[in-house]
Structures are given as C-alpha cells and as structure tokens.
Amino acid sequence: MPSTLLADVRHLAAAVGFDLFGPVDAATFDACQPRDQRLTRVLPRCGTAIVLGTAGVQLDSHTVEVGLQRVSDRLRVAGHRTVIAGTRAHKLSFPRLADAAGFGTVSPVTGLLLHPKFGPWLRVHDVLLVEGRPFGQLGDASISDSFQPCCKCDGQPCLEPPQAPVLDPVVKCPIGKDHHCHSAPPLQWPAHMPMSPMTRFAVSALRFVPQLFRFRR
Ligand code: SF4
Incomplete structure (x- = not known):
C-alpha cells in the first residue's frame, strides 16, 4: 500500500531527526x-523527490547520512x-524544492525561504x-499561496539598514526570531588560531545566515 510505505518512510526520517519531510511529484x-x-x-525515471530537512533541531553529517541511507x-x-x-x-534548487515540499514560502522581499514557525x-x-x-499521485503541498x-509585514524590518556587526538583514525578520539559535549555532573558531579584526567581523556576521542558504541558493 503506497500510504503505508509513505508512513514508514516518514517515520524512519523522523526517527533520525528530520523534522521536515516532504514528498514532491517530479513531473509537477x-x-x-x-x-x-x-x-x-x-534521474531520468524519477517520479518522486523526497525533501529532507530540519528546523529547530541539529543534525551532524553522520546522522544525516544514516537517515538518508535508511x-x-x-x-x-x-x-x-x-x-x-x-x-x-x-x-x-534547494529553495524551490523546499517550497514545493511545503516547508515555507520564498520571501519576495529577501528571497529567503520562510517557515511559518x-x-x-x-x-x-x-x-x-x-x-x-x-506513494501514488501526490498533491500540491506548497503553502506559498496561503x-x-x-x-x-508592517515596516519590513529586514530592509532596515544593518547595524554592525550583524550584517545580514534576515536576523530582523520577526518570524522565527526565537529559533535561530537552534538551527544556526555560533561558529566555533579554533582557540589556538588568532583572529584578525576583519575575520572576527566576518565570522560574527556568518553565524546569522540561515544554514539553508550558506551552501546554495
Ligand atoms: S521582515 Fe517582514 S518583509 Fe522582511 S522577510 Fe520577514 S516577513 Fe518578509
């Protein structure tokens, strides 16, 4: 039964920590x-894509690998x-796949994907x-219409001029402002390596960039 298989796969993904799980119809x-x-x-005969992500939890690369394999x-x-x-x-495109999977909406103001929570x-x-x-025919999971x-958003605070050392405007978005520490921890700089003022400035700014967009847009 497709629905049983979907429930199985969703359960396996959740068990290793993927709290964002979204099957997407490839043709659509x-x-x-x-x-x-x-x-x-x-994958020429691809009929389905499964988007796997996290919000609010941390997963190391080994756990991610294990989850994908399971x-x-x-x-x-x-x-x-x-x-x-x-x-x-x-x-x-990660953002477009995440949008199709129903994880959030791409902001027309910042271009970043926004999750409701x-x-x-x-x-x-x-x-x-x-x-x-x-899993059979999949419906449209995107929430970007609703x-x-x-x-x-009154005032669109993400467009306000940045205040050093926080450069990225996304930190001013009121949505999810209480959750950024869970998914984007401060970068740890090796204690034995001195940091120049410029490097310290860059590291300080990078810690506020959502991990989704550190790697690609
Ligand atoms: S601050 Fe407002 S306008 Fe800017 S990304 Fe967040 S919700 Fe959108």
Missing part, C-alpha cells in the same frame, strides 16, 4: 523548472531505485530522488 516540479535543474535530468534502503526493499541527489553537485531558520539537508511513484507573511 520539473514542469516549472529550467531544463538544467530538473529532477529527471539527474530511507533509501526502505524504498529499495519496496522495489524503488533511489538516488541521493547530492543536490549541490547536481545544481538542483521557524522563519528563515531551517535547513534542507538533501533530496532523495525515487524512480516511479511509490502563507504570504511579507504582504502583511
């Missing part, structure tokens, strides 16, 4: 993407070949591409 997604960023370019193994046992997209290598403080770890449609926070 690809129809709106540039040719070089389509899922079927990476989900992949479960699907393979059910007869569906999978490819761990390594989306950075394949040039897939966590604001910009979320991270997409990877995307699993699956041959066929193991969740448009920037349209009602």
Whole structure:
C-alpha cells in the first residue's frame, strides 16, 4: 500500500531527526523548472523527490547520512531505485524544492525561504530522488499561496539598514526570531588560531545566515 510505505518512510526520517519531510511529484516540479535543474535530468525515471530537512533541531553529517541511507534502503526493499541527489553537485534548487515540499514560502522581499514557525531558520539537508511513484499521485503541498507573511509585514524590518556587526538583514525578520539559535549555532573558531579584526567581523556576521542558504541558493 503506497500510504503505508509513505508512513514508514516518514517515520524512519523522523526517527533520525528530520523534522521536515516532504514528498514532491517530479513531473509537477520539473514542469516549472529550467531544463538544467530538473529532477529527471539527474534521474531520468524519477517520479518522486523526497525533501529532507530540519528546523529547530541539529543534525551532524553522520546522522544525516544514516537517515538518508535508511530511507533509501526502505524504498529499495519496496522495489524503488533511489538516488541521493547530492543536490549541490547536481545544481538542483534547494529553495524551490523546499517550497514545493511545503516547508515555507520564498520571501519576495529577501528571497529567503520562510517557515511559518521557524522563519528563515531551517535547513534542507538533501533530496532523495525515487524512480516511479511509490506513494501514488501526490498533491500540491506548497503553502506559498496561503502563507504570504511579507504582504502583511508592517515596516519590513529586514530592509532596515544593518547595524554592525550583524550584517545580514534576515536576523530582523520577526518570524522565527526565537529559533535561530537552534538551527544556526555560533561558529566555533579554533582557540589556538588568532583572529584578525576583519575575520572576527566576518565570522560574527556568518553565524546569522540561515544554514539553508550558506551552501546554495
Ligand atoms: S521582515 Fe517582514 S518583509 Fe522582511 S522577510 Fe520577514 S516577513 Fe518578509
């Protein structure tokens, strides 16, 4: 039963800490993407993509790897070949996939993905591409039509001039402002290495950039 398999896979992902889980119909997604960023370019018979992310929890790279493998193994046992997209290598768009998975809305003001609770403080770890449609036909999960926070945002504080040493305007977004510490911890600088004033300034600013966008847009 497709719905049972979906519940199994969702449970496996949640068990390792992926609190953001979103299956996406590949044909629907690809129809709106540039040719070089389509899922079927990476896996020609891709029918489904599973977007895996976190908001409010931390996952180290080993845990992420284990989680991806468990989900992949479960699907393979059910007869569906999978490819761990390594989306950075394949040039897939994390924000567009996260939007399609229903994680949030891309702000027309800042261009950052905003989650209803966590604001910009979320991270997409990877995307699993699956041959066929193991979960059956998927509906549209995007919330971008119903969740448009920037349209009602008085003053748009993200556009206010930055105050050093905090350079990134996203820290002024009121959505999820209480959650940034959970998903983007301060960078740890090796104690034995002296930091120049300029490096200290850059590190201080980088800690406020949502992890989702540290790696690609
Ligand atoms: S501060 Fe307001 S306008 Fe800016 S990204 Fe957040 S919700 Fe949108």
